[in-house]
Amino acid sequence: MADRNTFRLMLLILGVIFAFLYIPISVLVGLSFNEGGLPTAWTGFSVKWYGALLQNSDILQAAGNTLFVAIFSTILSTILGSLLAVGVELRRRNGKWLETIIFAPMIIPDIVLAIALLSFFSLLGARMGLHTIVVSHVVFNLAFVCAVVRARLRNFDWSIVEASTDLGASTFTTLIRVILPVLMPAILAGALLAFTLSVDEFIIAFFTAGAGRSSITLPMQIYAMIRFGVTPEINALATVVMGVSVIALALSQRLNRGGLPGQ
Amino acid sequence: MTNDRRPLILMSPALLWLFGLMVVPCLLILALAFFRRGLYGGIEYTWTLENIALVFDPLYFKIFMKSAGIAGLAAGIASVLGYAAAYAIASMPRRHQPMLLFFAVLPFWSNYLVRTYAWIVLLNREGLIVNLARWFGFEGEMPKLLYTESAVVIGLVYNYLPFVILSCYAPLSRLNPEIAEASRDLGASGWKTFRRITLPMTVPGIATGFVFVFVLSIGNFVTPALLGGGQFQMIGNLVYAQFLTANDWPFGAALSMVLILVMLGLLMLQAVVTERASGGKKQIDG
Amino acid sequence: MTRPLLSLQNVKKCFGTIAAVDGVTLDIHENEFFALLGASGSGKTTLLRMLAGFEDLTAGDILLEGTSIANIPPNRRPVNLMFQTYALFPHMTVAQNIAYGLEMDKLPKAQIKTHVDEILQVIQLAHLAKRKPDQLSGGQRQRVALARALVKRPKVLLLDEPLGALDKKLRGEMQLELKRLQHEFGITFIVVTHDQEEALVMADRVAIMQDGALLQVGTPHEIYEFPETRFAADFIGVMNFLPVKVSRGAAHTSNGTRIATDKPLDLPDGSAAVAAIRPERLHVGIQSDNMLTGEITAIAYHGLDLLLHIMTPLADTPIISRMTADVADHHNPAVGQQITVGWSARDTHIFPA
Numbered sequence: 051m052a053d054r055n056t057f058r059l060m061l062l063i064l065g066v067i068f069a070f071l072y073i074p075i076s077v078l079v080g081l082s083f084n085e086g087g088l089p090t091a092w093t094g095f096s097v098k099w100y101g102a103l104l105q106n107s108d109i110l111q112a113a114g115n116t117l118f119v120a121i122f123s124t125i126l127s128t129i130l131g132s133l134l135a136v137g138v139e140l141r142r143r144n145g146k147w148l149e150t151i152i153f154a155p156m157i158i159p160d161i162v163l164a165i166a167l168l169s170f171f172s173l174l175g176a177r178m179g180l181h182t183i184v185v186s187h188v189v190f191n192l193a194f195v196c197a198v199v200r201a202r203l204r205n206f207d208w209s210i211v212e213a214s215t216d217l218g219a220s221t222f223t224t225l226i227r228v229i230l231p232v233l234m235p236a237i238l239a240g241a242l243l244a245f246t247l248s249v250d251e252f253i254i255a256f257f258t259a260g261a262g263r264s265s266i267t268l269p270m271q272i273y274a275m276i277r278f279g280v281t282p283e284i285n286a287l288a289t290v291v292m293g294v295s296v297i298a299l300a301l302s303q304r305l306n307r308g309g310l311p312g313q
Numbered sequence: 314m315t316n317d318r319r320p321l322i323l324m325s326p327a328l329l330w331l332f333g334l335m336v337v338p339c340l341l342i343l344a345l346a347f348f349r350r351g352l353y354g355g356i357e358y359t360w361t362l363e364n365i366a367l368v369f370d371p372l373y374f375k376i377f378m379k380s381a382g383i384a385g386l387a388a389g390i391a392s393v394l395g396y397a398a399a400y401a402i403a404s405m406p407r408r409h410q411p412m413l414l415f416f417a418v419l420p421f422w423s424n425y426l427v428r429t430y431a432w433i434v435l436l437n438r439e440g441l442i443v444n445l446a447r448w449f450g451f452e453g454e455m456p457k458l459l460y461t462e463s464a465v466v467i468g469l470v471y472n473y474l475p476f477v478i479l480s481c482y483a484p485l486s487r488l489n490p491e492i493a494e495a496s497r498d499l500g501a502s503g504w505k506t507f508r509r510i511t512l513p514m515t516v517p518g519i520a521t522g523f524v525f526v527f528v529l530s531i532g533n534f535v536t537p538a539l540l541g542g543g544q545f546q547m548i549g550n551l552v553y554a555q556f557l558t559a560n561d562w563p564f565g566a567a568l569s570m571v572l573i574l575v576m577l578g579l580l581m582l583q584a585v586v587t588e589r590a591s592g593g594k595k596q597i598d599g
Numbered sequence: 600m601t602r603p604l605l606s607l608q609n610v611k612k613c614f615g616t617i618a619a620v621d622g623v624t625l626d627i628h629e630n631e632f633f634a635l636l637g638a639s640g641s642g643k644t645t646l647l648r649m650l651a652g653f654e655d656l657t658a659g660d661i662l663l664e665g666t667s668i669a670n671i672p673p674n675r676r677p678v679n680l681m682f683q684t685y686a687l688f689p690h691m692t693v694a695q696n697i698a699y700g701l702e703m704d705k706l707p708k709a710q711i712k713t714h715v716d717e718i719l720q721v722i723q724l725a726h727l728a729k730r731k732p733d734q735l736s737g738g739q740r741q742r743v744a745l746a747r748a749l750v751k752r753p754k755v756l757l758l759d760e761p762l763g764a765l766d767k768k769l770r771g772e773m774q775l776e777l778k779r780l781q782h783e784f785g786i787t788f789i790v791v792t793h794d795q796e797e798a799l800v801m802a803d804r805v806a807i808m809q810d811g812a813l814l815q816v817g818t819p820h821e822i823y824e825f826p827e828t829r830f831a832a833d834f835i836g837v838m839n840f841l842p843v844k845v846s847r848g849a850a851h852t853s854n855g856t857r858i859a860t861d862k863p864l865d866l867p868d869g870s871a872a873v874a875a876i877r878p879e880r881l882h883v884g885i886q887s888d889n890m891l892t893g894e895i896t897a898i899a900y901h902g903l904d905l906l907l908h909i910m911t912p913l914a915d916t917p918i919i920s921r922m923t924a925d926v927a928d929h930h931n932p933a934v935g936q937q938i939t940v941g942w943s944a945r946d947t948h949i950f951p952a
Binding site: 056057060061063064067068070071072074075077078081088129130131133134136137138140141148151152154155157158159160161162163165166167168169170173185186188189192193196221246249250252253257269272273276277284285288291292295296299303 | 330405422428433471
């Protein structure tokens with residue numbers, strides 16, 4: 051019947067869209083293993099461009115900076131975001147303002163937040179560097195962690211909190227011994243998500259890094275490499291960065307089935 | 314009631330953080346937009362409406378309209394493709410859907426710059442598409458692909474498509490299949506059912522996706538810079554320039570204020586669309 | 600004999616290797632109120648969806664007025680379905696919902712309006728014509744769904760658990776309302792339900808479905824009083840079962856008492872069987888064809904009548920006897936009492952165990 055043709059059409063649409071989504075990045079990954087490094091011809095399989103990455107001190111320094119920023123902003127935002135989520139869900143009757151403030155970091159255009167923070171830091175006369183990037187990344191990261199943890203809290207049985215109190219535990223003990231273990235998968239998923247976002251974030255880092263090479267992160271390095279002379283190394287670097295994101299995201303998804311914001 | 318204070322204690326560190334590092338800086342931008350630019354790039358603390366007026370200066374207003382045009386085109390294309398993809402995913406067997414959705418969204422979480430760069434590799438003068446065309450025997454002058462408006466639009470669509478898929482899939486998957494069946498049962502063809510039932514009921518997903526892509530595109534400076542090759546400016550590039558090269562922060566602030574206003578306006582519009590499609594809710598059970 | 604309106608001929612539907620509907624043959628007549636009764640998973644909803652055109656047939660054929668409709672898509676069948684979830688279009692008003700099917704028939708606007716207004720009067724929802732479905736109560740939604748299907752005046756109206764979402768009191772009212780509408784419109788109704796009371800009250804004929812096949816088809820009276828299988832006997836109403844053994848061409852209880860029945864007993868000697876008796880056929884204090892003594896273990900009060908649970912040595916579970924209020928006043932039964940009940944050979948059914 052007609053249904054079969056519809057189904058075929060749907061498969062065709064999926065095929066085209068997935069091709070559109072995956073061919074560009076696949077080409078990139080493929081090229082990173084191309085001996086010659088140029089898209090014009092395949093000259094043989096090689097990992098030499100990955101080797102070149104390890105020789106490039108600029109890239110290594112940028113990678114170190116990125117790791118620093120990602121780790122610290124992840125730790126901070128995971129703590130703040132999780133506490134926020136528990137507080138918000140515990141309180142329940144939350145005004146529109148509160149919800150807007152918690153939601154805003156996820157939808158505000160990066161460039162707006164970036165220039166706002168830049169103006170703010172320079173007005174304060176703060177010296178900018180990796181620390182200002184960390185502090186800025188926490189702003190949007192904590193919102194994402196909060197969203198993931200809140201999703202888990204929606205089907206959380208609050209009576210176990212009352213049971214814990216009833217059995218004599220203090221609020222703090224209840225938080226550590228009861229709420230935290232139950233939320234752990236969601237918190238870890240949120241942390242991994244924050245880590246990915248931080249590793250990949252470019253615009254805010256770009257504006258809040260201050261001058262000088264010392265606080266350049268990987269995305270900033272990639273941006274510079276793309277704008278001022280493309281070298282074959284960039285394919286390898288792009289593949290590595292993409293791999294890190296994909297692994298972190300897959301882990302996050304595994305820990306917290308279907309709990310990504312928007313899903 | 315000591316109990317009531319616990320949530321506030323838990324929330325306060327994060328709320329203080331958001332207040333100090335998001336609300337205050339954004340208010341600062343708002344204030345900045347009304348200050349005068351200093352002679353050598355600094356800020357003179359006297360009130361003025363010049364910056365706001367400058368946004369509507371024909372020169373800048375043209376850039377604004379151009380950005381809106383490109384963002385609108387990108388959002389439109391992404392909405393059509395995203396809806397089609399979401400519809401296709403939603404019509405696959407239930408057990409495969411989470412997997413398909415995961416892979417549709419996966420690229421979205423990889424680095425934005427890397428995804429944009431991939432299109433440079435494809436569209437380059439010596440890039441893959443040109444090479445493929447030659448390989449298939451295409452002779453003569455290839456049209457310029459990279460550093461064009463089309464390249465910027467493609468890049469924006471590519472980067473934001475997964476989000477549209479996600480936002481369209483949500484209402485599609487929540488649709489009770491019996492509703493479409495009821496339409497068929499009452500005599501509507503498959504196409505009529507889609508146009509009169511499925512599409513109107515899932516339009517909020519498209520609206521969300523469209524607004525998202527539009528807002529992120531109009532304020533984007535990376536894609537125009539990389540795929541447009543600085544051939545033309547969009548609002549994002551203009552803001553970027555005011556802050557990092559021209560040193561006219563008040564004007565940059567005014568420009569981003571307009572961006573925020575556009576975003577807020579669109580979000581409100583989207584809320585209205587959602588309200589309409591859900592049928593106005595609650596008059597009887599109060 | 601007149602030609603049946605709808606004729607199902609060995610209809611079969613397989614999902615993979617599982618046969619959801621396994622060879623159903625059935626005739627349904629013009630103007631009939633027909634009920635498909637079965638537990639969930641019995642295949643009744645699949646059969647209904649095949650009639651509506653949402654499932655294709657693995658084998659067999661469906662004839663409407665003598666012509667096959669098996670390959671006609673749902674939107675071209677003169678058959679309409681009222682969905683279990685009602686499936687009202689949430690973005691359209693009540694009037695728009697009802698008009699939808701008429702618009703698909705390309706009726707002139709004025710005529711559509713007349714039809715919609717008419718049916719809104721019939722279902723008494725004219726004052727809510729401009730409301731959206733989520734501003735209606737459950738009962739109102741149910742009536743809109745009914746009107747939407749009915750307004751097209753289909754040859755056959757299919758109803759999938761039409762009263763399932765309503766509360767008990769409303770269900771009782773709607774059972775009669777559905778019967779009235781069916782009569783008024785003169786349309787053949789086929790109702791799918793798992794509620795035996797609903798089927799017996801509303802339908803002219805009932806088909807009991809089990810494992811994709813029809814177990815028994817008949818009027819409510821036939822189905823209730825003359826069950827053909829132990830399953831049908833158990834499924835409809837309350838039934839007492841006494842284990843018996845067949846010997847010398849008659850059924851005997853475990854203590855050797857012969858059970859009198861007027862039904863032919865074609866089971867071989869030595870086979871195990873059950874004797875089945877309805878609770879309301881057990882009488883106290885009257886000499887009958889069959890007699891049974893036991894101890895009252897519980898009394899359930901139901902207002903109009905009492906249900907006595909009587910433990911006998913003949914079965915592991917108590918026998919249930921229904922006693923009307925006036926009889927109970929006379930006998931004053933109490934828990935712990937010994938009681939003797941009797942029943943007639945006419946009311947005894949024997950089924951293989």
